[in-house]
Amino acid sequence: MIWAAAILLVFVSRGDSEDYCYDEPQCDPYSWGDSFPLCHPLLELRHSPIDLDRRHMSRDPSLGPLHLEGFDQTQTGHWTLENDGHSVVLQVGSGMAVSGGGLPDTYHTVQLHFHWGGPATNGSEHTVDGRRYPMEMHIVNMKSIHPNMSAALDDPTGLAVLGFLVDVVYADNVHFGHISQKLSSVAHKGQRTKVKPFPLLGLLPTRNMSQYYRYHGSLTTPPCSQAVVWTVYQVPVYISWSQLAQFTSQIFSTEEDAEQVTPLHNNFRHVHPASGRAVTASGDAGVLLGTAAPPLGGATALLRLLPTATLGAITFRL
Ligand SMILES: *[C@@H]1O[C@H](CO)[C@@H](O)[C@H](O)[C@H]1NC(C)=O
Ligand SMILES: *[C@@H]1O[C@H](CO)[C@@H](O)[C@H](O)[C@H]1NC(C)=O
């Protein structure tokens, strides 16, 4: 195991300079492991995303709502929206943090970004009972004790990512307009634009924030570091069909002067097996009861009984 880790580190530092892609003839998430060994599904067991299978979940009544500090305020300065060729990323500066809800520490909010499908396909990363939602928003938070992202990626609980499934209705989401109205300025890879800060709370579901699913996993993009405490909220965020279409039709994975412009579609990674990991429902979240008992093996049963905060370290060594 130690040797495997050492060898992986060597490969990872080599792979960092390479690029990756989603939906092209010779290149998709199944081949990321060639350049980014941590992404290889056979080598590691804590991959993300997963299917949130509500028949095979335990409930932890102690998991209450997270504390979202500064999310209801308008931060000073300016934020930056960027097309990095893989997503649209909003860098939100300082001033916001998440804690509580079973998280082992306080995490500073760094950025948020999106995963989507195509004109006729859904593109959330996590699925719920096998259902894929049209889109997913990730709010990335870094454990406050870490000075930089590479230090956080070396910590099994270095990041706390909040995942919000996005569903579609007929009415525009006015809060989402802060981002969707700026998308035309970042149509091409490498383009960025300033965004006036707005209260992030507006992007989140208005109710039921105590209902979420929790598990320990990885980045869903290379280098696929197994460093993420995932919180995926049960109740989706709603945006309009036309707001969704702005992502699926106006964003390109190619640079402005590229000979062939390629729309950025299906920028989600495939789901991975939970592989014996505990997937826990918060005290208020919905689980499906009355079906057959979950298949608890020895190690799995033990993990399910342990407090969530210790799971990272334990599953990491398995
Ligand atoms: C895609 O999303 C739509 C809208 O939420 C939903 O009705 C549909 O069932 C989803 N499709 C799949 C294959 O999950
Ligand atoms: C990140 O922080 C670690 C720990 O303090 C330090 O050793 C490393 O040099 C830093 N890396 C970068 C890229 O700044």
Ligand SMILES: *[C@@H]1O[C@H](CO)[C@@H](O)[C@H](O)[C@H]1NC(C)=O
């Ligand atoms: C959200 O919470 C309310 C009560 O606060 C409840 O009636 C409703 O069913 C919840 N929604 C979902 C999707 O669970």
Ligand SMILES: [Zn+2]
């Ligand atoms: Zn993401």
